[in-house]
Amino acid sequence: MTEPTEKMTGARAFIECLYREGVDTIFGYPGGVLLPIYDELYGANIRHILVRHEQAAAHAAEGYARATGRTGVCLATSGPGATNLVTGIANAYMDSIPMVVFTGQVPSSMLGNDAFQEANITGITMPITKHNYLVQDARDLPRIIKEAFHIASTGRPGPVLVDMPKDITLQEIDFYYPDKVELRGYKPTYKGNLQQIKKAAALIDKSKNPVIYAGGGIINSNASAELIEFAEHIKAPVTTTLTGMGGFPVEHPLFLGMPGMHGTKYANYAIQESDLLIAVGARFDDRVTGKLKAFASNAKIVHIDIDPAEISKNIKVDIPIVGDAKWILQKLLTYSSESQSEKWIERIGHWKKENPLYYIEPITCSGIKPQYIIEQISQACKDAIIVTEVGQHQMWAAQYFKFNEPRTFITSGGLGTMGYGFPASIGVKVARPDKVVFDIAGDGSFQMNSQELATAVQENVPVIVAIFNNGYLGMVRQWQELFHEKRYSSTCIQNSVDFVKLAEAYGALGLRANKPEEVRPVIEQALASGRPTVIDFVVECEENVSPMVPAGAAINEILDLERKK
Amino acid sequence: MRHTLSVLVENRYGVLTRVAGMFSRRGYNIDSLTVGVTEDPTMSRMTIVVRGDDQVLEQVTKQLNKLIDVIRVTDLKSENSVEREMALIKVNCDVTSRSEIMQIADIFRARIIDVASRSVVVEITGDEGKINAIEQLLRPFGIKEMVRTGKVAIRRGQKSS
Ligand SMILES: Cc1ncc(C[n+]2csc(CCOP(=O)(O)OP(=O)(O)O)c2C)c(N)n1
Ligand SMILES: [Mg+2]
Numbered sequence: 001m002t003e004p005t006e007k008m009t010g011a012r013a014f015i016e017c018l019y020r021e022g023v024d025t026i027f028g029y030p031g032g033v034l035l036p037i038y039d040e041l042y043g044a045n046i047r048h049i050l051v052r053h054e055q056a057a058a059h060a061a062e063g064y065a066r067a068t069g070r071t072g073v074c075l076a077t078s079g080p081g082a083t084n085l086v087t088g089i090a091n092a093y094m095d096s097i098p099m100v101v102f103t104g105q106v107p108s109s110m111l112g113n114d115a116f117q118e119a120n121i122t123g124i125t126m127p128i129t130k131h132n133y134l135v136q137d138a139r140d141l142p143r144i145i146k147e148a149f150h151i152a153s154t155g156r157p158g159p160v161l162v163d164m165p166k167d168i169t170l171q172e173i174d175f176y177y178p179d180k181v182e183l184r185g186y187k188p189t190y191k192g193n194l195q196q197i198k199k200a201a202a203l204i205d206k207s208k209n210p211v212i213y214a215g216g217g218i219i220n221s222n223a224s225a226e227l228i229e230f231a232e233h234i235k236a237p238v239t240t241t242l243t244g245m246g247g248f249p250v251e252h253p254l255f256l257g258m259p260g261m262h263g264t265k266y267a268n269y270a271i272q273e274s275d276l277l278i279a280v281g282a283r284f285d286d287r288v289t290g291k292l293k294a295f296a297s298n299a300k301i302v303h304i305d306i307d308p309a310e311i312s313k314n315i316k317v318d319i320p321i322v323g324d325a326k327w328i329l330q331k332l333l334t335y336s337s338e339s340q341s342e343k344w345i346e347r348i349g350h351w352k353k354e355n356p357l358y359y360i361e362p363i364t365c366s367g368i369k370p371q372y373i374i375e376q377i378s379q380a381c382k383d384a385i386i387v388t389e390v391g392q393h394q395m396w397a398a399q400y401f402k403f404n405e406p407r408t409f410i411t412s413g414g415l416g417t418m419g420y421g422f423p424a425s426i427g428v429k430v431a432r433p434d435k436v437v438f439d440i441a442g443d444g445s446f447q448m449n450s451q452e453l454a455t456a457v458q459e460n461v462p463v464i465v466a467i468f469n470n471g472y473l474g475m476v477r478q479w480q481e482l483f484h485e486k487r488y489s490s491t492c493i494q495n496s497v498d499f500v501k502l503a504e505a506y507g508a509l510g511l512r513a514n515k516p517e518e519v520r521p522v523i524e525q526a527l528a529s530g531r532p533t534v535i536d537f538v539v540e541c542e543e544n545v546s547p548m549v550p551a552g553a554a555i556n557e558i559l560d561l562e563r564k565k
Numbered sequence: 566m567r568h569t570l571s572v573l574v575e576n577r578y579g580v581l582t583r584v585a586g587m588f589s590r591r592g593y594n595i596d597s598l599t600v601g602v603t604e605d606p607t608m609s610r611m612t613i614v615v616r617g618d619d620q621v622l623e624q625v626t627k628q629l630n631k632l633i634d635v636i637r638v639t640d641l642k643s644e645n646s647v648e649r650e651m652a653l654i655k656v657n658c659d660v661t662s663r664s665e666i667m668q669i670a671d672i673f674r675a676r677i678i679d680v681a682s683r684s685v686v687v688e689i690t691g692d693e694g695k696i697n698a699i700e701q702l703l704r705p706f707g708i709k710e711m712v713r714t715g716k717v718a719i720r721r722g723q724k725s726s
Pocket of ligand 2: 391474
């Protein structure tokens with residue numbers, strides 16, 4: 001049955017397409033070439049969150065997507081609006097997050113003439129999008145938008161950009177929304193090859209020391225329940241990467257914590273001693289593997305991933321299985337037998353006891369221990385969604401928060417974008433108003449997008465920003481301390497801002513804690529306020545993230561930096 | 566090791582940039598790349614000669630397949646495909662050397678497609694070896710300019726790629 005068509009402008013069609021895709025919220029910022037679209041948005045049944053910088057629109061859309069599993073949507077004008085999105089697009093690309101990015105463009109007739117506010121955004125974003133489009137005829141717009149949402153959300157998810165010249169938004173068309181996409185060059189594989197799955201199951205049955213290494217794919221595939229069931233069935237310990245965090249409950253006895261550079265010692269030991277590594281939705285990033293040649297060198301490797309190009313990209317794999325993690329884990333569960341052996345688990349239990357994550361209470365108190373703050377937030381609101389910036393505070397959040405559910409830890413993994421957390425947390429809170437949302441921030445990172453306080457206040461999005469104020473670009477300072485004789489070149493940012501006053505200037509609540517005993521009360525105060533809140537936690541300024549595997553070392557060559565101090 | 570890939574793509578704006586961009590971004594070396602229309606106006610076919618071991622070939626193939634506009638990638642092995650390249654070679658000549666150059670062209674079944682008082686343009690089609698060979702023989706006369714198309718290749722027999 002063909003739908004009756006209706007005459008409308010490209011701008012109207014744009015809104016109509018968003019309705020068809022079930023979009024309820026977009027994050028954006030207007031500009032000249034977007035006037036027709038913003039005119040249609042006025043009064044449309046879509047919530048538009050006006051950010052203060054387009055980078056924030058992209059991060060917020062990503063936060064929205066990560067919190068819900070649905071596709072995030074953002075919108076920016078041509079030229080500088082579009083280029084401001086670039087970091088956010090790259091971030092979503094690196095972490096495989098479904099996002100559709102719309103940009104305005106100068107009229108088709110002026111394209112290529114260096115017109116006012118023209119930037120070749122499809123060219124610029126080619127290597128950081130899953131796909132992108134320059135709309136050349138408004139009649140193509142519905143099909144392109146349909147394809148964009150399809151491509152962004154299926155297979156290995158990622159950002160798709162649609163660039164719309166202004167004349168396209170004014171052109172009259174007969175609106176028709178296709179109900180299917182036809183892309184002969186795009187057919188993602190969901191069902192894994194059964195032969196491969198059976199081979200993997202045979203290896204699993206033979207293995208004495210298996211380890212499951214799970215990444216962000218577990219979250220994208222909504223495979224958390226399957227992962228738990230499978231791990232319990234074969235009695236394999238589970239380590240989750242930074243982006244996989246939350247995919248396996250932290251307090252589960254089989255949980256190993258994070259692997260790699262700032263992972264737990266026992267996760268790294270377990271990987272190195274394993275005879276079978278089962279990678280699920282993870283991509284053997286250098287922050288995980290350390291020295292590749294020495295990584296899991298005694299283990300056979302099973303690699304489950306939806307993207308065939310990830311197989312054997314960094315590491316030679318024995319049994320690749322391409323497909324959806326959820327589907328494949330279900331099958332593996334039926335083909336592998338239940339393990340009865342306790343030996344390996346006992347050995348790991350021993351490592352866990354000998355090498356726990358720990359920190360020493362300071363003798364001379366120059367500030368609060370950052371790890372303690374994470375523990376307090378974790379205890380005060382165990383169901384919170386934790387979003388982070390990038391740096392030491394991010395690692396402490398990953399190490400010390402007791403995540404219990406997927407989509408409760410939202411962080412910039414692959415790109416490591418300072419300034420990501422706060423706008424992302426706004427997107428998260430908009431998507432999940434029922435949840436307490438924290439942005440665990442560094443004093444450096446927060447200043448990269450602190451202007452979004454205006455957005456949070458104006459749109460009434462009560463996120464809590466917990467600034468770990470150490471007066472340093474701490475993660476870089478840590479490397480300078482360890483590898484450059486404490487020559488703190490351009491990493492000291494002490495006393496540059498009064499974050500309480502900054503919050504107040506925007507009409508947000510500003511709080512401060514100087515001592516450990518003030519931590520819990522300010523958290524409670526922030527929770528009770530129901531307002532966008534910034535807490536300035538004055539933390540121990542030269543605290544290091546520990547343990548640490550230096551870049552390029554094998555992951556069992558671990559430095560204990562806490563003990564050294 | 567050199568591999569010849571036949572890549573069927575959507576005949577759309579930006580496809581060449583996507584493919585070329587992927588190669589440069591990931592650091593793969595292209596020896597040659599040709600592109601043109603096919604029997605179906607909605608598709609183009611690229612013949613790409615890439616250098617690398619089997620692992621590189623595997624990654625290149627997968628990364629190409631990942632591009633939405635790439636429809637199919639086929640690794641053409643020399644034993645089951647035929648390949649051709651064309652070159653136009655402008656060679657210095659005078660009255661005395663002209664007949665010698667024509668003789669060489671004859672042997673290679675090349676053609677002289679332009680004659681001027683002090684140069685000729687030789688058109689040669691063949692596999693890479695043949696083109697290299699005639700280039701060697703013409704070099705002593707003085708090659709003023711040469712242009713090569715890069716390789717095109719097609720599968721032998723019934724099946725298409
Ligand atoms: C946009 C951006 N620029 C630079 C870096 C490099 N970098 C990584 S961590 C870091 C320091 C972060 O400082 P802060 O936010 O205060 O966090 P801390 O490490 O002190 O907890 C820097 C500069 C980055 N990751 N992102
Ligand atoms: Mg800091």
